[in-house]
Amino acid sequence: MKWMSKRFTFVVIPDANQSVQRYSVPGLIIVLIPALIILLAICAALFITLFSGKASTLKDVKHQLSLSESGYEEQLKEREDLIAALEADVTALSAQAKHVESRMSEITELELQLKEIAGIQESEVRISSGVTIEEGGQGGEELPLPVQANDSLAAETLQELSAMSSQMDELKPSLEATKEALLKHQRILDITPTIWPADSRKITSTFGVRRDPFTRRAAVHSGLDLGGDRGDPIYAAADGVVTLSERTYPYGNNIIINHGRSIETRYLHLNKRLVEVGATVKKGDLIGELGNTGRSTGPHLHYEVIVGGEHVDPMPYLKEDREEK
Ligand SMILES: [Zn+2]
Structure with missing residues (x-):
């Protein structure tokens, strides 16, 4: 590399009638200038490569950001909808x-x-x-x-x-x-007598003291007489058990029903008895037919209510109509 330490002279001839110019430069410069140019070119190339890489990364990031932004907006919207629905x-x-x-x-x-x-x-x-x-x-x-x-x-x-x-x-x-x-x-x-024992509402004699229709003397009438036609249905006034069903004088065909709690009802002068002793009956059940048997002046039902062995006025016990079955 001896030539590097040498000096080189450049001759420049500007025009024919002008003097020639000489430039003397060291040999090292001749090497350094191209080397510098090559280095610069490499640097430039590297910079461009890096910059373009960064730019695309930046673009990606921006894209991703915009994606997540729309994702968040969507999520936010969903949340808002959910909250509205919950509200x-x-x-x-x-x-x-x-x-x-x-x-x-x-x-x-x-x-x-x-x-x-x-x-x-x-x-x-x-x-x-x-x-x-x-x-x-x-x-x-x-x-x-x-x-x-x-x-x-x-x-x-x-x-x-x-x-x-x-x-x-x-x-x-x-x-x-x-x-x-x-x-x-x-x-x-x-088990409490509450219904009318016959369809008839025609009371021909009330409970209490009255003139006896046979003797014409004052006597206590132990029940209530309901006028009607022979064969009219007679009903149990409450749930109970038949304790008497017989034909005797002066009661004629008669039935007693025990309803418990010391309450009994009695049905006299029947044309027919349709239940026997021991039968269990329900309120409103058909038990006999209205008649004129025994000591009676005409077809009627003599109805008695007996509480604790004592005859009482049946009137307060006639509270309602029999329910149709
Ligand atoms: Zn009577």
Whole structure:
């Protein structure tokens, strides 16, 4: 590399009538300049490659960002829709809870009335300490729900539902007791003479002191006479057991039914007896036919009600018509 330490001279001839110019440069420069140019070119190439790489990465990132942005927007929209649906659910649930609560109050009120009918003492009635009829501004009109924060609406609804749940818990045994009482009431009603023993409503003689139709002397009439036609149906006045069914004088064909609780009914002067001793009868069952047997002036039913062995006025026991079967 001896030539690198040498100097080189360049001759420049600008024009024919101008003087020649000489430039002397070291040999090293001759090598350095191309080397520098090549280095610059490499640098430029590297820079371009890197920059274009970065640019595409940046583009990718931007693209991904826009994708996730739209994804988030979509998710946000879904969430918003879900929240709106939940809000609607809570509102509907609240309305439903209020409706059920109102019905519960009605049922509670109805139960109190039933207890009253069944004759259960007020002290026995347990009233729920939770929800009352007045609570929550109930009314006859259907008004739109007040706008309120849904979390408080949900909390209120939850509270209402929980109150109703405990109310139901309390109501169940209470209702069962009422049912029992009503059934007992019904059983008592079944064995109490309440219906007219014949279709006729024609009372020909009442209970009590009257002039005897045969002797014309004052005597106690032990029953109530119902006028009718021979063969008219005669019905059991209550559930019971037939304890007498025979024909004797002066009663003629007659039947006694024992209803329990020391109550008996007796049917006299029948044309026919249709039940025998020991038969179990239900209120309204056909037991015989109206007639004129025994000591009787014409076809009629002599009806007696006997309580504790004593004849009583049957009139208060003629409360209702026989139910058609
Ligand atoms: Zn009579």
